[in-house]
Amino acid sequence: MAGSAHFSVLVEVRLRDGIADPQGATIERALPALGFTGVTGVRAGKSFRFDIAAADDADALAQATVVADRLLANPVIEESAVTVQPVGAGA
Amino acid sequence: MATRVGVVVFPGTNCEHDAVLAVERMGASADLVWHGDTSVAGFDALILPGGFAHGDYLRPGAIARFSPVMEVVARFAAEGGPVVGICNGFQVLTEAGLLPGALQKNRGLRFLCTTVTVRVESSDSVLTSGVAVGTELRIPINHFEGNYTCDAETLARLRAEERVVLRYVDNPNGSVDSIAGVCNEHRNVVGLMPHPERASDPLLGSADGAVLLGSLLDSAAVGGSGASAA
Numbered sequence A: 001m002a003g004s005a006h007f008s009v010l011v012e013v014r015l016r017d018g019i020a021d022p023q024g025a026t027i028e029r030a031l032p033a034l035g036f037t038g039v040t041g042v043r044a045g046k047s048f049r050f051d052i053a054a055a056d057d058a059d060a061l062a063q064a065t066v067v068a069d070r071l072l073a074n075p076v077i078e079e080s081a082v083t084v085q086p087v088g089a090g091a
Numbered sequence B: 001m002a003t004r005v006g007v008v009v010f011p012g013t014n015c016e017h018d019a020v021l022a023v024e025r026m027g028a029s030a031d032l033v034w035h036g037d038t039s040v041a042g043f044d045a046l047i048l049p050g051g052f053a054h055g056d057y058l059r060p061g062a063i064a065r066f067s068p069v070m071e072v073v074a075r076f077a078a079e080g081g082p083v084v085g086i087c088n089g090f091q092v093l094t095e096a097g098l099l100p101g102a103l104q105k106n107r108g109l110r111f112l113c114t115t116v117t118v119r120v121e122s123s124d125s126v127l128t129s130g131v132a133v134g135t136e137l138r139i140p141i142n143h144f145e146g147n148y149t150c151d152a153e154t155l156a157r158l159r160a161e162e163r164v165v166l167r168y169v170d171n172p173n174g175s176v177d178s179i180a181g182v183c184n185e186h187r188n189v190v191g192l193m194p195h196p197e198r199a200s201d202p203l204l205g206s207a208d209g210a211v212l213l214g215s216l217l218d219s220a221a222v223g224g225s226g227a228s229a230a
Helices: A022-034 A057-072 B016-025 B069-078 B088-095 B152-160 B210-229
Strands: A005-015 A045-054 A078-086 B004-009 B029-034 B045-048 B083-086 B102-104 B112-120 B136-143 B147-149 B164-168 B179-183 B189-192
Touching: A005 A057, A045 A057, A057 A078, B004 B016, B004 B210, B016 B029, B016 B210, B045 B069, B045 B088, B045 B210, B069 B083, B083 B088, B088 B102, B088 B189, B112 B179, B147 B179, B164 B189
Parallel strands: B004 B029, B004 B045, B045 B083, B083 B189
Antiparallel strands: A005 A045, A005 A078, B102 B147, B112 B136, B112 B164, B164 B179, B179 B189
């Protein structure tokens, strides 16, 4: 599986639409105390960053997607979005 | 011979001795099974007790699912052996795919430590075989992530197949359809958020959990002997 290049991976995990989000709801209810009365639709999630060795972009994405689907997200209630970029590119 | 119960211990499990004591007092023998073990041979039933397996990191049960013992727990279940997950054990069983749905943070983000009333909704499971439908039991809950969630299709199926075995009378945590416990298709794997082992003696404030553990031991005595012969 490992390849010659390294890629940095960002996995964002969020609750599926229609799944109640007690954390998001609580955050939303706290915002008026800060003076923000126009904020709606707050959804809490998680993000994960890691590096992975892979042959190329497609391989890195494929591997990271397995990590996201099998461990980082619970597909019963969550979905994930995976992005990869070569280490060193951008910053 | 006494029914032998294996109580699975992950790093961070903390209700294993309560479970052992409760079933021993009912005449069974019980042994702890470490999460790194790769055999459950000789046991007639398995309990995954409460606690914080692997620190509940990522999600409760998410890491525990990959503990070596889970492979043999899954095989034991597939062969018809009775398996009960209590609280964190329920979370582990859902993450492992042995039970449907998932347990989310409680509605209102409150950690709940109280005694609740649950109603037995089906007598057709290894945990409720000795209890009449409609029986109300007073049993403690002690959780932050006990809010049972599943999609509409799964819920419809659970209802149609009468696989909701326990419901809260007064829903404390936001669980869909007030679900406190469910079973798998073959009704030999059950998960529940309430702690029957903490309600197994009048000295604990309630002995209502004893009928559930008693059902488990009876199921083990009937069905478990075949499984344990392997």
